[in-house]
Amino acid sequence: MMKKSPSEHVALITGASAGIGLELTRRLLSENWQVVALNRSNFPEDDQNLQNAVHSGSLRVYKTEDLSDYVSLRRTLEEIKSKEQRIDILFNNAGGSFSQLSYSKQGREMHYELLTVVPYIILMELKGLLEQGDLKTVINTSSAAFHFTKMFSMEILERPKTFRKLIGPYATSKLALSLWTQAIAPQLAKKELMIRSVDPGGNNTLRKGKPSGIPLVVKALMRLFFPPPAHGADKLYEGALGAHRNKTGVYLVKGQVSKLKFSDQAQKVLQRIQQIYEAEFLRRIN
Numbered sequence: 001m002m003k004k005s006p007s008e009h010v011a012l013i014t015g016a017s018a019g020i021g022l023e024l025t026r027r028l029l030s031e032n033w034q035v036v037a038l039n040r041s042n043f044p045e046d047d048q049n050l051q052n053a054v055h056s057g058s059l060r061v062y063k064t065e066d067l068s069d070y071v072s073l074r075r076t077l078e079e080i081k082s083k084e085q086r087i088d089i090l091f092n093n094a095g096g097s098f099s100q101l102s103y104s105k106q107g108r109e110m111h112y113e114l115l116t117v118v119p120y121i122i123l124m125e126l127k128g129l130l131e132q133g134d135l136k137t138v139i140n141t142s143s144a145a146f147h148f149t150k151m152f153s154m155e156i157l158e159r160p161k162t163f164r165k166l167i168g169p170y171a172t173s174k175l176a177l178s179l180w181t182q183a184i185a186p187q188l189a190k191k192e193l194m195i196r197s198v199d200p201g202g203n204n205t206l207r208k209g210k211p212s213g214i215p216l217v218v219k220a221l222m223r224l225f226f227p228p229p230a231h232g233a234d235k236l237y238e239g240a241l242g243a244h245r246n247k248t249g250v251y252l253v254k255g256q257v258s259k260l261k262f263s264d265q266a267q268k269v270l271q272r273i274q275q276i277y278e279a280e281f282l283r284r285i286n
Helices: 019-030 048-056 070-083 110-132 144-148 154-158 169-189 216-225 230-241 263-281
Strands: 010-014 034-039 059-063 089-092 137-141 194-199 251-253 256-258
Touching: 010 019, 010 110, 019 034, 019 048, 019 230, 034 070, 048 059, 059 070, 070 110, 070 263, 089 110, 089 230, 110 137, 110 154, 110 169, 110 263, 137 169, 137 230, 144 169, 154 169, 154 263, 169 194, 169 251, 169 263, 194 230
Parallel strands: 010 034, 010 089, 034 059, 089 137, 137 194, 194 251
Antiparallel strands: 251 256
16 A cells, blocks of 8 residues: 555644644644644734645634533534544644633533543544544643642542642643543554553743743743743654554653553543543533
């Protein structure tokens, strides 16, 4: 079978209009990929390359008002399914850290909804397009923040009683994402799909005027020492197409397979989000 040229490869990136997602979009377009972007906000208008890519159709933008609102998310995913033919790589990348406890329209803690549950919904809804693709790969953006996590349970994940910036619900939700990534791998392998979670490392993703859940001391460190988001984009790119491209269910840190803590909880996390997907996303009437 002839290998497809990059211009025939299609990547879908969530959160593609800023930070790591934006840099990943730029890199893939520069290598002649087609990029499908699932965003809340617009791409920078002063970036002529991006605007040209939109006009030529190699960058296709699908907007949603709120990724964590199932009505809005469903509408956008239906549009993608009706217009796109296939996806080679799905980069589940959207979602940052928040400055306080807040809740989604479905009533779940926002980090958990956006960072753990929604990537699963997007994967399930776009699985058919991935099966039509050549590379059949899913990359979930994780975080080494959970290396500080001392306790983990579904109770802590779903109903956090305390809030700490970055190492609280954000870290727990990213850990849960990596856990279900590990747990779902055998199921996806039956359809020849591969899935990995990747820590993009420390990146200076701070944006002027945008509130975040990053502690002040970490913000200062980010400004001084962290590389720009292109560094994280490279880590995701390598996670998808690099040395571990034939491994599934693994968690990658600095280009190496890393052991997950609390992996005995992985199946439980997967069962819970599958339940949410079936009971709430699939059954809810618009």
